[in-house]
Structures are given as structure tokens and as C-alpha cells.
Amino acid sequence: MKKIKIKSGEDFITLGQLLKVAGIIQTGGEAKYFLSKNEVTVNDLSESRRGKKLREGDQIKITGMGEFTITRS
Known part of the structure; x- marks a missing residue:
């Protein structure tokens, strides 16, 4: 599972940004x-x-591309 970090000072990232x-x-x-x-x-x-x-903590699965989790650090 790949980790995607939210930029410092932000509360979320959009699916498009991910x-x-x-x-x-x-x-x-x-x-x-x-x-x-x-x-x-x-x-x-x-x-x-x-x-x-x-x-933070959301789990994203993209068929054929992998799995991702949202983290802060």
C-alpha cells in the first residue's frame, strides 16, 4: 500500500490531486x-x-493501479 501525504497546513487532498x-x-x-x-x-x-x-486514514483502491492510504507524515 502506497502512502500519500497531505501537505502541511491542509486538512484534505482531493481524489483528482491523489x-x-x-x-x-x-x-x-x-x-x-x-x-x-x-x-x-x-x-x-x-x-x-x-x-x-x-x-487522513482514508483507504483508496484503484483497480489495476494499486492501493493508497492518506497520511499526514
């Missing part, structure tokens, strides 16, 4: 298309909103 940080997409504009074509779950619930707020 996709960019993880190197799955290159630009934010690709997020909506990617999410419409791939199965993504956040805490075992299906998710397709690029603006979904991810907070």
Missing part, C-alpha cells in the same frame, strides 16, 4: 475521464467524484 501525485494521470483535466473509465473505491465505497475530499 491521481496526479500518484502519477496515474498527468493533468487535472484527465481526472474526470479516468474516473469514468476505472473502478475506484474510497473506504470500500465506489467513488467517481474527482473533488472527493480524502482525509
